[in-house]
Amino acid sequence: MKITRKQFLKLGAGSLVALSGATAVAERAAGDRASPEKSNAASARRQYAMVIDTRKCLQRPGCTQCMEACHQAHNVPYINNPDHKIDWIWKAPFQNVFESYDSPYIQITLKNEPVLVLCNHCDKPPCVRVCPTGATWKRKEDGIVTMDWHRCIGCKYCIVACPYGARSFNFTDPRPYIKHLNPNFPTRHEGVVEKCDFCAERLAGDKPPVCVETCPVKAITFGDVNDPSSDVRKLLGAGLTLRRRPQLGTGPNIYYIV
């Protein structure tokens, strides 16, 4: 069969139009199939959060049991030098923690007693965005902002990025400063950043974070904020809670009842 140049061009143009139309239809169909799966996965995802009841915490002024227990469990060194100090969970003055809620006439106990603070395990963690080696990331399955100490090169960029000061740097070898060695948890070495990891190693064995377990007045509640029947959601639904610097858009997951 002989084909003229005009017929050949017509045939070619027609096939191109048909092909592009078919791929567009196929893509749309694929998109329709994928989107419900995506939304299902998002709703099934956990996001661990904490509610700290400062009213209960303030019943015991000067109590440091949760901090002691955490630092012992994770081999956090006790360094007195404030420049080199390492903390996973600590207490800070109310006006520093909630600077926008501070006023000269604030309740006197809030003025005098410091507030418990730790890593906020943000929805959009700035530390993760800046880490150049991928040594810190937000876990997809439960929203914990965790670290791979093997990969940390000690650039301290995450320390600068964190608006809550939740990260500490090992300026010296921390081992001589460890009071009680927990052999089941590694120590860190010089030149590595560390912070709270919501006791990921305990959660793997279905145990709550050690601060939650230790608190003598049960001031800390821990759970999945995406689960409407969880204890944290019940507390959050029952009254007003505060978060630290929510205006920054980091989406902190530590809530405070004051």
Add this chain to the structure above:
Amino acid sequence: MRDRAWIVAGLALFFALFTYPLWSRALRGQRGEETKLALLMPAHQADCVMPVTYMRASHMKLLILWRREVVRENIHTFRAYDGKVYNISLTGTCLGCHSKAQFCDRCHDYAGVRPLSCWTCHVDPALTAEKLK
């Protein structure tokens, strides 16, 4: 050309000294097999998480796999080749059977292989807070 004798003698001396490690052992009547390292094997456990030949050659690959699974993928158990399930832990599982000083360190010293800096962070159960000071 009058120095040929000196040159040959010098070269012979050089080669004799250079190959000293090779022939000295033969002179003393020792053989390579006798210096093979006898490592302390765990008394209460016959099986490792992988066959001994694999562990001898590729334990570092398994350790890297374990590290990735625990740290990155939140997987904490390992099903061994014989079906037994182990907890993934360097301190708990590996050092639960092997002694760091008598097993890891001895072989690495013998083989002249500098290990990665595992022990600056991972804890030897023989270590105590007092020893760290």
